[in-house]
Amino acid sequence: EIVLTQSPGTLSLSPGERATLSCRASQSVRSTYLVWYQQKPGQAPRLLIYGASSRATGIPDRFSGSGSGTDFTLTISRLEPEDSAVYYCQQYGGHRSSSLTFGGGTKVVIK
Amino acid sequence: QVQLQQSGPGLVKPSETLSLTCTVSGGSIRSYYWNWFRQPPGKGLEWIGYIHYNGNTDYNPSLKSRVTTSVDTSKNQFSLKLSAVTAADTAVYYCAKWEGSIEAPDIWGQGTVVTVSS
Numbered sequence: 001e002i003v004l005t006q007s008p009g010t011l012s013l014s015p016g017e018r019a020t021l022s023c024r025a026s027q028s029v030r031s032t033y034l035v036w037y038q039q040k041p042g043q044a045p046r047l048l049i050y051g052a053s054s055r056a057t058g059i060p061d062r063f064s065g066s067g068s069g070t071d072f073t074l075t076i077s078r079l080e081p082e083d084s085a086v087y088y089c090q091q092y093g094g095h096r097s098s099s100l101t102f103g104g105g106t107k108v109v110i111k
Numbered sequence: 112q113v114q115l116q117q118s119g120p121g122l123v124k125p126s127e128t129l130s131l132t133c134t135v136s137g138g139s140i141r142s143y144y145w146n147w148f149r150q151p152p153g154k155g156l157e158w159i160g161y162i163h164y165n166g167n168t169d170y171n172p173s174l175k176s177r178v179t180t181s182v183d184t185s186k187n188q189f190s191l192k193l194s195a196v197t198a199a200d201t202a203v204y205y206c207a208k209w210e211g212s213i214e215a216p217d218i219w220g221q222g223t224v225v226t227v228s229s
Contacts, residue, residue, distance in 0.1 A: 001172075035215045037156075044205055044219035045156065056217060088156060092214065098172050100158040 002027055004089055004103035012109040019076040021106045023089035028069050033092040036065055036074045039105075040085045048087075049074065076108070084110045113138035115206050115220035123200075123227050129193040133206030133220050140164055140182060144209035145189045146216050147180065149202040157202075161209060162189060196227045 003026040011019055031052035037045035047056040049065035062077045076083055086105045093099030119131035147159040160170035162180040170178050179192040204223045207216035
């Protein structure tokens with residue numbers, strides 16, 4: 001099983017600041033199958049980034065993803081109050097791989 | 112735009128079977144793979160498995176022995192059954208549509224809180 005480790009656990013920043021969230025995999029992940037979600041309390045996850053770096057429909061351009069292999073990053077360039085949430089990375093091993101795992105999440109708190 | 116509406120009981124007794132249904136609107140159930148996820152209280156997300164209307168399935172190895180999924184094309188619904196539940200299966204359960212063009216679950220149901228308790 002591919003283990004995804006997200007850091008930091010919590011990030012406390014002010015509006016307008018830049019947030020950098022890390023997702024490290026225990027073995028190489030195809031970029032095609034690396035995804036980022038945003039989840040607010042009481043809500044379902046919202047797809048932000050797919051294919052490691054492509055923004056999902058309707059996602060503001062202040063969200064960007066990068067990385068390859070075992071190291072991936074989600075960057076929020078200019079934090080806004082509504083960005084307060086937990087962010088998860090997720091990998092998929094491909095059809096019939098029986099392998100889809102999530103990182104433990106990074107909580108972003110806007111001061 | 113595809114929308115997903117979940118239904119099913121919020122309380123299940125230990126050792127019994129959890130059953131949830133997800134109704135698809137705004138699109139055909141034949142067009143996508145359909146996934147189930149869950150999230151225990153205060154914890155992270157866990158993938159349960161997926162099903163395609165043609166019968167193709169794949170499941171999380173840790174749950175595979177207890178999971179059954181099905182598709183009813185006449186009702187545009189897909190379902191999850193998880194047998195022999197324990198308190199550890201208490202979670203919010205989500206259904207989700209897998210978008211093949213981007214290889215990711217892009218549309219999620221509203222979530223169903225399921226508590227396992229006698």
